Each structure stands twice: as C-alpha cells, then as structure tokens.
Amino acid sequence: FLVNCLNTVYELTEAGHPDLSMQMTRDLTKHLRYLLSCGTTVSFKEEAALTANYVELSSIRYPGSIRLTTDYDAAGNSIRVIPLLLLSFVENIIKHEIEIGKVTDICISSKVNADHTFYIDIYDTGLGYSDEMLGKLQNMERYTQENDEHIGIGNVYSRARLILGEQCTFRFTNRKDAGAEVEITIPVP
Helix, strand or coil, X not given: CHHHHHHHHHHHHHCCCHHHHHHHHHHHHHHHHHHHHCCCCEEHHHHHHHHHHHHHHHHHHCCCCEEEEEECCHHHCCCEECCCHHHHHHHHHHHHHCECCECEEEEEEXXXXXXXXXXXXXXXXXXXXXXXXXXXXCCHHXXXXXXXXXXXXXXXXXXXXHHHCCCCXXXXXXXXXXXXXXXXXXXXX
C-alpha cells in the first residue's frame, strides 16, 4: 500500500497534477500517523475517520471507481474497537473488487443495540466472496489456524476476540446482487 501510494504521488507530480499529489501526501501522512500512534483500542469515530481517509487515498489511485456511503449511529462514536477493524475489510474490497471505469459502492453502517451490543455492517456492490473463500470465512476458528496468504481478516478476527472478548462476532455472507458483507457485533460494557 505504502509503495503504491508513493508511486502514485510520483506519477501525479510527473503528470502535472500537484494538487492531487499534495492531497495524497497529506492523506498518506494522516494514515501513517494513525498507524504509528494508535493503541490497543481506538474510538469507533477514529477508526471511521481513518477508513474514510483510506478511501479518499484509494479514490485518487482509482478515480471515479469508489463510492463510500456511511450511516453511523452517533451513540457509537466513543465505543472502543481495535485499530484497523473497518479498514481491513474496506482494504480487501478495494484490493479485490475495484476496477477502473466501474463504480463499486462500499457501504458501512453502525448502531448501538438495546441489548448492549454495537453492530457494524460493511458491504460492497462487487462480485462477493468466492464459494471457497466464503466457506473459509464462515469457519473462522479453522481459518485463523491455517497458514494462508490472506492473513489480514484472520488477524483482525483474532485481535478482536482477544481484546474485545469472545462475544465479539463476525458473520460473513454474500448479499443478493450486492457483493460481499461482513457483520460485526461487539459487546458494549
């Protein structure tokens, strides 16, 4: 990611787009500062801001191909989550679903439930998970034990369960005609 962003900054500068180059440098600085300074947990509001910043960076790399829609429950802004909780899933969407010339929607919503849980829903309008990948993701205990090249989701799952507790759950599905979806439920003390 870092190398791709730096190459994009170079290419934008060479192509005579200093405004986009400056924007990308500024956004990349925010991204790196967050990654280097965050603790074991961050507020949901901070994680949502990092994710929006990442989408903005990616939109410079893939102009006109990414549309982010959010619907966040303000009551959840201060709830503690692990760093990169949202970003890891959004990064996977961008890596596997984005095509130049085709708009992919990334939708993220959150709400605080009456049963003292915090619910996060992330989905896209891409092709969705392959049957093989969906099968792996729906068996996360086994997935995290496998030595697989896709360590990001397994890492997020393991850190979330360790830091936020065993009641932190992840549900992976494909939406009908709308791409991949992950639903995350976090217990709220």
